[in-house]
Amino acid sequence: MSVFVDATTRLVVQGITGRDGSFHTKQMVAYGTNVVAGVTPGKGGQTFEGSVPVFHTVAEAVRATGANSAVIYVPPTLAAGAIAEAADAGLRLIVCITEGIPVLDMTKVMPLVRDRGARLIGPNCPGLITPGVGKVGIIPGSICAPGRVGLVSRSGTLTYEVVNHLTKAGVGQSTCVGIGGDPVIGTNFIDVLAAFQSDPDTDAIVMMGEIGGTDEQKAADYIAKNVTKPVVGFIAGQTAPPGRRMGHAGAIVSGSSGTAAEKIAAFKAAGISVMERPMDVVRLIKERLGK
């Protein structure tokens, strides 16, 4: 068992012939992910790397290959359209890596995603990986190891930092999910926490948050009420000044809300062990698992 990606995943890559799409498709295939198709309008009929058929549209790819999941590497102004196309084609999982999508585009496409019953992860996220099984997105497989800790995060490279600490200490992961750094995202902390709570192969959860918004506070509330597995958490941006967007469109302290201090207090109140430094993840996870 694992969360969101497993042996039944049949992946279509939207934007497969682009610079990022082609590079990461090779990486995903090398990791063992079942990439069944690619989509680039105008390049239908070609074959990627001699093995993956390319189609003009997602609907054609689904009809021809039985794809059930999509990953999106298309430019920002086209990405919301690509999400809509994947949802319309009936895909159950859509992972959008693209960074810089106008937020209004996301507010317009989200109702369609919900109507079609699709799960969108991202945008502006590194995707997800179930170590040893497969990955959808850009998380480097080399730093992960199979195991029983689930990880959910709003950022990319900070996730790598923490996963790397875990793997080096011999603590493997069930699934790592990057939910993305934008204000409007398809899957939030609570969705992933619920999946980890009901996953028999996950024993403990690491949650990486950051300044901006109130998702971490809501997640803490959810954990206090619904999650029985131990949770270790981190909040990035303690030194961030108010009113400045810290790279991620979602990472901005507005007025007195969305601060790191507020989020850390909510974590502690919910019984989450809070890391002061990324490296603390190993000690806290071992403590909470009684090892």
Added chain:
Amino acid sequence: MNLHEYQARELLKAAGIPMAEGGVAATPEEAARLAEHIGQTVVVKAQVHAGGRGKAGGVKLAKNPAEARDQASRILGMTIKGLVVQKVLVVPAADIVSECYLGLIMDRESQRPLLMVSPAGGVDIEEVAAKTPEKIHRLAVDPRYGLLPHQALGLALTLYRNFDQVRAAAKIMGQLYQAFMENGGSLAEINPLATTPDGRVVALDAKFVVDDNELDRRADLAALRDESAEAPSEVAARRASLTFIKLDGNVGCVVNGAGLAMATMDLVKYYGGEPANFLDIGGSSNPEKVVNALRIITSDPAVKVILFNIFGGITRTDDVANGIVTATRQFKVDLPIVIRLTGTNEREAVTILQGVGMQALNDMDDAVKRAVALAKEAK
């Protein structure tokens, strides 16, 4: 991207919103002419992207054109929070009967534009939210249908008793929503929305923030950017496709990824140092980006040490190493550089750096501790 007040006024006026008259001036003479045209007591307001303009002396009353000229010559060229005032807004000091608040923000929770109105306008809305939250009425607008007439009317009824004013306010809400959606807004505010002695409803002030992600496809909005109102280092960073925010410390940080960049700043602080900046070189690795990053950081005289923290994923660490070497050849870097890199092509990167006598660390904590120690020695 924040628009200046005068730019926001133009945008809302174009959407049909009744706006108190007034205009923008770059010289005292222009300010005097505007005051003369308005023909009553005016307010002269500094146009800079900084809060607390009034307290800094950047907002002044003027009873006649001569006073407007004097006030404008005092305000133009003054420095507010490090920013030089290049333009002033001249508006009538309006006779106001009542003040309401209208605002639209992109709401993360509902994932929709959220319209907020309050009869308690004219003051900081966050204060109203904290002290008298019952005085703010909210509606998350479904972007598929837009703001429907009955929704706007319902909200307007919380603001006014006179039905002509209710209708006028409802119309303005619709226009504000339109302007927000058509111009890629992440915030649009009218505070105050005032009623005049003759019963008209007019906007006295305007604030508009454009989603940065819109600027690539909207040249018209991108053209509104006023680089003179920004820190020069941040302008240089944006031109080089870097995300840079200047802070007050002395440890210059170069990191890939926003989350890791924030965590690096936090760790500098944890080990007793102060970060000089937030700098994200982004995902794709391009040696030129590293060169630009170093140029920007070394131009800050407060910086005593430069700390690289690179976790290679998409970013190839050998590209970063090449960028560091190229930069040190192109210009003299007199500061100590501490480099932490791990991940994609790490071995190649270490070889490149060793070739020029530089060391690379593998661990984030080790690197941060060393950088903090070097910054302290340099004092």
